[in-house]
Amino acid sequence: MLPRKPIKMRRAIYGGVSKAAGALWSAARALDRRFPQRSFHPKWAPGPLAKQREKTFPNLGFPRETDSLCPRCVTEVRAQILSGEADWRLLVEGSPGEIKATIVEEDGRILMRKDCPKHGRFEDVMSVDPAFFKRIESLYPGRDFVIPKDGLHEHGTSSIKYGRGAVLTIDLTNRCNMMCNPCFMDANQVGYVHELEWEDVKKLLDDAASVKPRRQLSVQFSGGEPTLSPHFLPAIRYAREIGYFSVQCATNGVRFAQDEGFAREAAEAGLRFAYLQFDGVGNEHNQHRKVGNLYDVKLRAIENLHRYGVDITLVTTIVNGVNNDQVGDILKFAIENIDKINTVSFQPVSFTGRDEDIDDETRQKQRYTLSHLAHDARAQAGIGEPLRDWYPLSASGPFSDLKDLLGGLEAEWGSLKCGCHPNCGIGTMLLVHQQTRRSVTVPSILNVDRLLDDVKQITDSARSPTCPITPRRAPPARAVVVPHPGSSQAPRATPVTTEATTCATAPSTVLRGLMTGASL
Numbered sequence: 023m024l025p026r027k028p029i030k031m032r033r034a035i036y037g038g039v040s041k042a043a044g045a046l047w048s049a050a051r052a053l054d055r056r057f058p059q060r061s062f063h064p065k066w067a068p069g070p071l072a073k074q075r076e077k078t079f080p081n082l083g084f085p086r087e088t089d090s091l092c093p094r095c096v097t098e099v100r101a102q103i104l105s106g107e108a109d110w111r112l113l114v115e116g117s118p119g120e121i122k123a124t125i126v127e128e129d130g131r132i133l134m135r136k137d138c139p140k141h142g143r144f145e146d147v148m149s150v151d152p153a154f155f156k157r158i159e160s161l162y163p164g165r166d167f168v169i170p171k172d173g174l175h176e177h178g179t180s181s182i183k184y185g186r187g188a189v190l191t192i193d194l195t196n197r198c199n200m201m202c203n204p205c206f207m208d209a210n211q212v213g214y215v216h217e218l219e220w221e222d223v224k225k226l227l228d229d230a231a232s233v234k235p236r237r238q239l240s241v242q243f244s245g246g247e248p249t250l251s252p253h254f255l256p257a258i259r260y261a262r263e264i265g266y267f268s269v270q271c272a273t274n275g276v277r278f279a280q281d282e283g284f285a286r287e288a289a290e291a292g293l294r295f296a297y298l299q300f301d302g303v304g305n306e307h308n309q310h311r312k313v314g315n316l317y318d319v320k321l322r323a324i325e326n327l328h329r330y331g332v333d334i335t336l337v338t339t340i341v342n343g344v345n346n347d348q349v350g351d352i353l354k355f356a357i358e359n360i361d362k363i364n365t366v367s368f369q370p371v372s373f374t375g376r377d378e379d380i381d382d383e384t385r386q387k388q389r390y391t392l393s394h395l396a397h398d399a400r401a402q403a404g405i406g407e408p409l410r411d412w413y414p415l416s417a418s419g420p421f422s423d424l425k426d427l428l429g430g431l432e433a434e435w436g437s438l439k440c441g442c443h444p445n446c447g448i449g450t451m452l453l454v455h456q457q458t459r460r461s462v463t464v465p466s467i468l469n470v471d472r473l474l475d476d477v478k479q480i481t482d483s484a485r486s487p488t489c490p491i492t493p494r495r496a497p498p499a500r501a502v503v504v505p506h507p508g509s510s511q512a513p514r515a516t517p518v519t520t521e522a523t524t525c526a527t528a529p530s531t532v533l534r535g536l537m538t539g540a541s542l
């Protein structure tokens with residue numbers, strides 16, 4: 023035990039240093055406010071990186087009015103276009119189905135209401151916890167770039183006006199080796215096969231890499247079941263070749279479970295993440311997918327993918343009254359398997375594809391919101407305080423801004439940045455002890471709100487070549503070797519990223535991070 027005097031002395035010294043650092047930081051901030059420096063303009067960006075004070079915000083809070091669509095008009099217009107009765111340009115030049123909606127608080131819930139002159143009133147629940155809804159909106163860090171007019175982002179009223187895009191989803195095929203209900207795509211049932219040709223895939227990847235801002239995206243190959251496309255492996259390889267590092271596939275896992283060699287080939291092509299459909303723990307909790315041993319299939323797929331170093335995200339389509347009672351068990355499963363699983367992504371059913379004709383009563387019964395998840399995680403697994411531990415996905419923006427700045431003016435790529443609306447998705451992060459499997463949420467041990475504010479201020483304060491954050495030259499490219507456990511193949515080289523690497527690359531760390539979140 024240390025004598026009391028040195029402890030007291032050490033505390034006094036730390037206290038003094040901390041106060042001096044605080045005073046210096048306040049002085050530096052005051053100086054920066056008094057003599058603001060211009061923003062920096064890296065070559066990948068369409069304009070200067072915005073300082074916090076220059077960022078704009080959408081209309082948030084409640085009550086408020088917002089733009090919306092009539093779900094019935096949308097399906098009618100689509101049918102007219104497919105039958106040749108209407109021209110597709112109607113979607114760009116007209117405003118089919120567009121109506122206003124109001125967002126209000128009522129009886130402890132946040133509701134969206136809209137009236138279509140033809141189809142009447144629609145009402146849905148956006149949150150069952152107004153305080154949670156309000157906090158999540160308050161953490162939105164502001165918009166990213168204003169998108170220049172380049173012909174690729176103009177889609178009429180729904181033209182993309184801000185941001186850099188975070189996920190490029192390429193649906194390789196509408197075929198599937200399953201026939202689920204729900205299916206977001208109506209895969210297998212529309213009566214025709216729609217499958218991209220190689221030239222289409224290449225063009226989509228090339229276009230996304232050529233527009234400004236030239237930035238990293240999560241490139242996600244999806245479907246149907248993307249592993250059925252003949253272009254699946256070449257598409258992964260090509261995406262990595264042209265510079266994307268976050269290349270993933272949304273899969274039901276059947277092919278990866280059936281064929282370990284296919285998992286190896288995908289890993290060798292450059293697949294970094296498998297976004298694995300996972301609706302519950304145990305075969306009985308996957309029965310609604312109409313495959314008797316689906317849980318066993320998932321376990322085999324996880325083993326095979328992990329064996330070749332592919333990181334795994336469990337993806338749960340969550341339907342109220344069907345599998346919402348599985349939130350806790352899925353989180354516990356991920357913690358138990360923390361050596362193989364990085365992320366759990368809950369995706370509340372969106373009533374598209376096979377489900378778009380659902381009646382109002384069933385839709386209301388099955389609706390699951392972000393606030394439901396925050397409360398279920400706490401109630402079923404004791405994980406997270408709804409009003410402390412959850413953040414909009416876009417809250418990570420300040421870290422992307424900092425990375426952009428550190429990348430320098432000559433960097434080829436901007437960082438991966440999710441700028442989505444705060445009502446779109448939430449997330450939290452857990453630290454899991456690798457031996458005991460005990461877990462804590464990061465915000466329970468770190469003041470994340472304060473950290474985010476500090477990062478914004480640090481980024482805003484970058485000002486001159488003499489500043490420690492000096493965006494003049496990109497650092498030289500480095501690579502980390504990612505061994506493929508169990509593989510006789512040579513190790514692959516992977517660009518260093520800010521994301522967690524697989525357990526195979528992590529030194530003997532005791533704690534591993536687990537992300538969990540939901541997006542609509």
Ligand code: SF4
Pocket residue numbers: 198199200201202203204205206207208209245246247274299
């Ligand atoms: S939900 Fe996925 S696995 Fe199921 S039928 Fe649709 S595309 Fe196939």
